[in-house]
Amino acid sequence: MRDVAVINVGVTRFGEMWDESFRAIGIEAGMQAIMDAGIAGDDIDALYVGNMSAGRFIDQEHIGALIADYSGMASAHIPATRVEAAGASGGLAFRQGFLAVASGLHDIVVVGGAEKMTDVGDVQSNSIQATAADQEWEVTLGATFASLHAMIAKRYMYDFEAVREELAAVAVKNHRHGAMNPKAQFRREITMDTVLNAPKVADPLGMFDCSPNSDGSAAVVLCSLERAREFTDTPVKVLASSQASDTLALHHRNDICTFAGTRVAARRAYEMAGIGPQQVQVAEVHDNFSISEIIAIEDLGFFDRGTGGKATVDGQTAIGGNVAINTSGGLKARGDPVGATGVAQIVELVHQLRGEADRRQVEAEVGLAQNVGGTGATVVVNILGVA
Amino acid sequence: MAAPRFWREAPSRYNLVATRCGNCGSVSFPPRSFCPKCHRKSVGRMERFRLAGKGSVYTYSVVHEVPSELDMQKPYVIAMIEMDEGAKLTAQVIDVDPKDVHIGMRVRATLRRLGDEGPDGIIHYGYKFVPILN
Amino acid sequence: MDVGIVSYGAYVPRYRIRPQEIGKVWGADGDAMGRGLYITQKSVPAPDEDVVTISVEAARNMLLRKPIDPECINALYVGSESHPYAVKPTGTIVAAAIEAVPDLTVADFEFACKAGTAAIQVCMGMVGAGLARYGVAIGADTSQGAPGDPLEYSASAGGAAYLIGTEDIIATINRTMSFTTDTPDFWRREGRSYPSHGGRFTGGPAYFKHVTSCANMLMEAMGTIPEDYDHAVFHQPNGKFPTRMAKMLGFSNGQVETGLLTPFIGNTYSGAVPLGLAAVLDIAKPGDRIFVIAYGSGAGSDGFDITVTDAMDSFDRDAAPKVRDLMERTKEIDYATYAKFRGKILMKEVSI
Known part of the structure; x- marks a missing residue:
């Protein structure tokens, strides 16, 4: 295997993009990344697109070909592949691109992620997101995607005597970070009271504990490290990419307050990168719900079990804390166009490692992204470092 | 269109039919064709049986943002139930005031409507749980 | 048998x-x-x-x-x-x-x-x-x-x-008899949400005529009088009809009260007499004799003469609510x- 670098990135604004279609959104980030990298269409060997459910959001499958076509690459006939693993689609598309370059099969690969969620109503969007869970044995029986996470939160609070404010602190912190991200869907700080008094979604989770419906795309260009400097002075090296799976249904786990998928993927990634969690200064984790960030930062080894919430309340995960979590605003404030999310996490890490993160810049040599599908049935962990 | 998809799961939806591994004794619900722990050693040794229908609430949530087919029951309680045989499953807890539900609460299975496929579609029936009184 | x-x-x-x-x-x-x-x-x-x-x-x-x-x-x-x-x-x-x-x-x-x-x-x-x-x-x-x-x-x-x-x-069912005529006192057409009824026509010519006739037929066939029964269950579209019916036939309030549920749960229609009989079986002793007359609009009555057996003593009534x-x-x-x-x-x- 050879070393792989990210040579450029692109990301759209996330949010409700009423004027723009899936295909328009889908190519925007990719075009940015390609233009800035100064590569031509002919240089691109392959395209991977992370997308969760265009079939249900816009009645369109065959997303790989669609994005290749509207990127003007139909005539080049490049291999274009859609990657789907629910919420982890983007992170997994990145991993597929990484593997293609690392293997030596391809030199330059574009990885995109895109979702257009706002062409359906909220109730339908919730139903589509619930397809990441077990339709036959969770959703049919009345579980919603939020309520599965609410049940994790309820059990977490019971097992660790955690308080509601610990969950809320995640949302407050991520909104503070998002306020500094010009591409974020929500750029407004919120208070603890706002979170605690928000309309209930699934007790104990309220509206501000949940990531929004978003449109958006993100893209990165991957290249072999040896050729990277042909295109950029600031390549970012992929130190590790790993992936793990777990039971599709949450109820089949012995312990629901930890995602074994995250623990295993993190262990493999740390081994591959030759580092430990203490070397990570910045991380984008999958905060689709506030509880998800708390168990993610525990499973990634940043904090002991049962202490993630308290660490968040104490400010240890904010910009300027021990490890800056979700400097982009996370899924909560940056937005969560599902298939784009995992790629947007990489984009934020690249901004941080290149020192391009502006007001949300942290001192960092190593960054980690954790991207989750369903309730932890797929977890992708990617680690990047200054090259 | 979807009638067969629900029909084929009726034994487990109506009667909590599960499997027990002939090698290690662990219980899988819904049935599995081999044991997630014993793999090859369990092939052909998965015995079908019916869960007795009693268990305890492992965790739960009161759901306020609900799928349209459950609008009439809003807010409702969704719970993860640890069955007495050891398997966990997800189901509604009904006939209860949501504020009386707690982790460890004893519940038993009953049959209720899960939903339907519109006024012209088939009706889905399956397990929900009610508190065991006293 | x-x-x-x-x-x-x-x-x-x-x-x-x-x-x-x-x-x-x-x-x-x-x-x-x-x-x-x-x-x-x-x-x-x-x-x-x-x-x-x-x-x-x-x-x-x-x-x-x-x-x-x-x-x-x-x-x-x-x-x-x-x-x-x-x-x-x-x-x-x-x-x-x-x-x-x-x-x-x-x-x-x-x-x-x-x-x-x-x-x-x-x-x-x-x-x-x-x-x-x-x-x-x-x-x-x-x-x-x-x-x-x-x-x-x-x-x-x-x-x-x-x-x-x-x-x-x-409980042995000693005899069942029915009294049936074509009497349109209550109906619902296919596809309609709510039933229609004949108002006061549902009383005399419908409920009372059929229940009385069936009850008398059954007692005549069995050679019994109301006093021979420990309990009586009549169809109960409301709380009043069965009480009046019992009185007309010569049954006492004490005989009907156990099986009279409509005052507390309403008219459960096809469930009404079966539930009333269940309430009686919940407390009945071996040897108790039960008189049951159901009524269905349209119209007809089914009567049952029942005797509780000794097996009731070993029957696990408490296993269900x-x-x-x-x-x-x-x-x-x-x-x-x-x-x-x-x-x-x-x-x-x-x-x-």
């Missing part, structure tokens, strides 16, 4: 609404309506309950009291005027849910309020003829009254299931909630 009741089980949904609450909405004197009908409250099914779920719960309670191998059930009939499907049997779902499939015959019955007792009669025939080892007869309803109609004060939900057989009988337990387990709702639960609010059609 005696044929009779081997086990029974009951179920009543927990929600209740009072006549005062209904009257308030329609500008009627709910107090007077409640007094006139002798109904203090009626049961209301939850939005996820219907005749299938009520029948299954009753049948499972029946099997809890007598855990026979369900494969020995060779006939199952569900009587109701509110089957969830117009075409597609309720009984097959119930049979599957109690694991009685596939070696049995199943059919749904409809005969207004007496479809449940008709199911008992057919089971007696099947078992008596040796065509079935056990038969299950269920009467259950989630009946509807049109908003504002007097029926709305009484139409309720509930049901009971009976295991009919020849072995370990807890008694009717009184179900009557005490209540949650009162207002009219708005009732209207929502019963589908009386026009909802937006959801397209998925």
Whole structure:
């Protein structure tokens, strides 16, 4: 295997993009990344697109070909592949691109992620997101995607005597970070009271504990490290990419307050990168719900079990804390166009490692992204470092 | 269109039919064709049986943002139930005031409507749980 | 060979609404309506309950009291005027849910309020003829009254299931007889949401004529008088008719009170007499004699003369909730909630 670098990135604004279609959104980030990298269409060997459910959001499958076509690459006939693993689609598309370059099969690969969620109503969007869970044995029986996470939160609070404010602190912190991200869907700080008094979604989770419906795309260009400097002075090296799976249904786990998928993927990634969690200064984790960030930062080894919430309340995960979590605003404030999310996490890490993160810049040599599908049935962990 | 998809799961939806591994004794619900722990050693040794229908609430949530087919029951309680045989499953807890539900609460299975496929579609029936009184 | 009741089980949904609450909405004197009908409250099914779920719960309670191998059930009939499907049997779902499939015959019955007792009669025939080892007869309803109609004060939900057989009988059915004419006192056309009725025509020429005739036929055939019975259960579209009926026939209040449930749960239609009989069996002693007359609009009456056997002493009545337990387990709702639960609010059609 050879070393792989990210040579450029692109990301759209996330949010409700009423004027723009899936295909328009889908190519925007990719075009940015390609233009800035100064590569031509002919240089691109392959395209991977992370997308969760265009079939249900816009009645369109065959997303790989669609994005290749509207990127003007139909005539080049490049291999274009859609990657789907629910919420982890983007992170997994990145991993597929990484593997293609690392293997030596391809030199330059574009990885995109895109979702257009706002062409359906909220109730339908919730139903589509619930397809990441077990339709036959969770959703049919009345579980919603939020309520599965609410049940994790309820059990977490019971097992660790955690308080509601610990969950809320995640949302407050991520909104503070998002306020500094010009591409974020929500750029407004919120208070603890706002979170605690928000309309209930699934007790104990309220509206501000949940990531929004978003449109958006993100893209990165991957290249072999040896050729990277042909295109950029600031390549970012992929130190590790790993992936793990777990039971599709949450109820089949012995312990629901930890995602074994995250623990295993993190262990493999740390081994591959030759580092430990203490070397990570910045991380984008999958905060689709506030509880998800708390168990993610525990499973990634940043904090002991049962202490993630308290660490968040104490400010240890904010910009300027021990490890800056979700400097982009996370899924909560940056937005969560599902298939784009995992790629947007990489984009934020690249901004941080290149020192391009502006007001949300942290001192960092190593960054980690954790991207989750369903309730932890797929977890992708990617680690990047200054090259 | 979807009638067969629900029909084929009726034994487990109506009667909590599960499997027990002939090698290690662990219980899988819904049935599995081999044991997630014993793999090859369990092939052909998965015995079908019916869960007795009693268990305890492992965790739960009161759901306020609900799928349209459950609008009439809003807010409702969704719970993860640890069955007495050891398997966990997800189901509604009904006939209860949501504020009386707690982790460890004893519940038993009953049959209720899960939903339907519109006024012209088939009706889905399956397990929900009610508190065991006293 | 005696044929009779081997086990029974009951179920009543927990929600209740009072006549005062209904009257308030329609500008009627709910107090007077409640007094006139002798109904203090009626049961209301939850939005996820219907005749299938009520029948299954009753049948499972029946099997809890007598855990026979369900494969020995060779006939199952569900009587109701509110089957969830117009075409597609309720009984097959119930049979599957109690694991009685596939070696049995199943059919749904409809005969207004007496479809449940008709199911008992057919089971007696099947078992008596040796065509079935056990038969299950269920009467259950989630009946509807049109908003504002007097029926709305009484139409309720509930049901009971009976295991009919020849072995370990807890109550022998000594005789059953029916009195049937074509009398259009109450009807509902295909596809209509609410039934219509003949007002006062449902009284004299319908309920009273059929119940009286059937009762007299049965006592004459059995050579009995009212005093020979410890309990009597009459169909109870409201609390008043059966009380007046009992008096006309010469039965005392003491004989009818155990089986008179309508004042507390409303008229459960096909479930009414089966539930009333279940309430009697909940407390009956060996040797007790029970007189039962069901009535179904349209119209007909089924009568039963029953004697509780010594087997009742070893029968596990406590294995399932008694009717009184179900009557005490209540949650009162207002009219708005009732209207929502019963589908009386026009909802937006959801397209998925």
